[in-house]
Amino acid sequence: MCTNVNYLYVTNVNCSVKYLRIPFSEFTFNEYFCSMIPVLNIKDFSYDLPDERIAKYPLAERDASKLLKYQDGEIIGSEFRKLAEFLPENSMMVFNDTKVVPARLHFQRETGAHIEVFCLEPHLPNEYNIVFAETASCQWKCIVGNVKKWKGDVLHLYNPEDSAGVREMNLTANLVIRDGETSIVEFRWDNGAPFSRVLEVCGSIPIPPYLNRETESIDLERYQTIYARFRGSVAAPTAGLHFTERVRADIRAKGIDIETVCLHVGAGTFLPVKSDNVAEHTMHREPFVVTLDFLEKLRKADGKVIAVGTTSVRTLESLYYAGVKCIEEGQPGDVDQWMPYSREYSYSTAESIDALISWLKANGRTELNVGTRIIIVPGFRFRVVDILVTNFHQPQSTLLLLISAFVGGNWRPIYNYALENGFRFLSYGDSSVLFRSK
Numbered sequence: 001m002c003t004n005v006n007y008l009y010v011t012n013v014n015c016s017v018k019y020l021r022i023p024f025s026e027f028t029f030n031e032y033f034c035s036m037i038p039v040l041n042i043k044d045f046s047y048d049l050p051d052e053r054i055a056k057y058p059l060a061e062r063d064a065s066k067l068l069k070y071q072d073g074e075i076i077g078s079e080f081r082k083l084a085e086f087l088p089e090n091s092m093m094v095f096n097d098t099k100v101v102p103a104r105l106h107f108q109r110e111t112g113a114h115i116e117v118f119c120l121e122p123h124l125p126n127e128y129n130i131v132f133a134e135t136a137s138c139q140w141k142c143i144v145g146n147v148k149k150w151k152g153d154v155l156h157l158y159n160p161e162d163s164a165g166v167r168e169m170n171l172t173a174n175l176v177i178r179d180g181e182t183s184i185v186e187f188r189w190d191n192g193a194p195f196s197r198v199l200e201v202c203g204s205i206p207i208p209p210y211l212n213r214e215t216e217s218i219d220l221e222r223y224q225t226i227y228a229r230f231r232g233s234v235a236a237p238t239a240g241l242h243f244t245e246r247v248r249a250d251i252r253a254k255g256i257d258i259e260t261v262c263l264h265v266g267a268g269t270f271l272p273v274k275s276d277n278v279a280e281h282t283m284h285r286e287p288f289v290v291t292l293d294f295l296e297k298l299r300k301a302d303g304k305v306i307a308v309g310t311t312s313v314r315t316l317e318s319l320y321y322a323g324v325k326c327i328e329e330g331q332p333g334d335v336d337q338w339m340p341y342s343r344e345y346s347y348s349t350a351e352s353i354d355a356l357i358s359w360l361k362a363n364g365r366t367e368l369n370v371g372t373r374i375i376i377v378p379g380f381r382f383r384v385v386d387i388l389v390t391n392f393h394q395p396q397s398t399l400l401l402l403i404s405a406f407v408g409g410n411w412r413p414i415y416n417y418a419l420e421n422g423f424r425f426l427s428y429g430d431s432s433v434l435f436r437s438k
Helices: 029-033 080-086 164-169 195-202 217-222 238-242 245-253 292-300 310-329 349-362 398-406 411-420
Strands: 007-011 019-023 066-071 074-079 092-096 098-100 104-108 114-124 137-144 155-157 172-179 182-188 230-233 257-263 286-291 305-308 367-372 387-391 431-435
Touching: 066 080, 066 411, 074 080, 074 411, 080 245, 080 431, 092 310, 114 182, 137 172, 164 195, 238 387, 245 257, 257 292, 257 310, 286 292, 286 310, 292 310, 292 349, 292 367, 305 310, 310 349, 310 367, 310 387, 310 398, 349 367, 387 398, 398 411, 411 431
Parallel strands: 066 431, 092 257, 092 305, 098 230, 305 387
Antiparallel strands: 007 019, 066 074, 104 114, 104 155, 114 137, 137 182, 155 172, 172 182, 257 286, 286 367, 387 431
């Protein structure tokens, strides 16, 4: 075992000749020594996705999309509006009720240069509900396009249509800190409106870059789930885009309990894995909230747990490790990227959830607010989720790694079936219901 300033090199857990090269800051020395991080090459999770198979627009009806069912190696095709027929009775279905905000803002320098500012997460104040209520100024962590052209001058919002509402806002941006790929930007405006209204008037919905088009009016409605409640995401939990009230009513009629969690989706969901070795990929932090009431229902649930979307999976599986921290450290905390692989955990899921419930009650709280950087890759042990409803994801993405982990490595037959049978891919594409491999 040897180190340099930036990286630690360790053999994998069976002491074979394979090595992990991971940023030294991620773990302590002992955690590395005991690590069970899988050795994975991202190129093994690639497939040919023609551009014409990427759904650039949603279908006219949300629930008219195709549905692929995978269970115990068997694949069948159907329609999404028939989803309830494939789900077991007396299950719990968990939705992510985050709401996408119009987080993309276009500014202009006096020189005429255009600067795009993409709001990622609040910085000052750093809580979503507080920052959206601010009426004069606030600071956000942002991705700034053409940031090298921004010389520190105050930017004014680009208003090519001379909108009176935009003029009244008089929104400006000031570069506070430039830090690598992100920057801290301070926004100021004049009319006393809450910042949530400022974004509605001045911003645009940040549709995924792989759609290769500008945001259009249809995206204001359709790049949002019908059950979205809490503002904070810069990307939609797209598995939920297929659901209609009709489909949800069919699910309830089958005796399936519908519950919600809230994880605010960050821009990191668009980031590809750039390193060949998955262990070198850094996951972004995403905050999530679950209620005490939800935890108590989850603890008592005796049927299958169905997650709608990968964001719900990441939230539900992160609960176990937040509970482990509660047991071992006295309080819950953020879940680190490689925590699930750092050692064996002997606690049952029930013990972990009980620890969270007890901590919330002891501290007079009704909500658990933490964050997660968890990465789910082949070798991950699922402790909560049994069934997953999800779209078809990009090649060489962390989302495809999650799918592979969930179906026991059998992702390729699923994707081949979808490609051969005319399924549409990515955010506005078709859907699947996957049963976890045993």
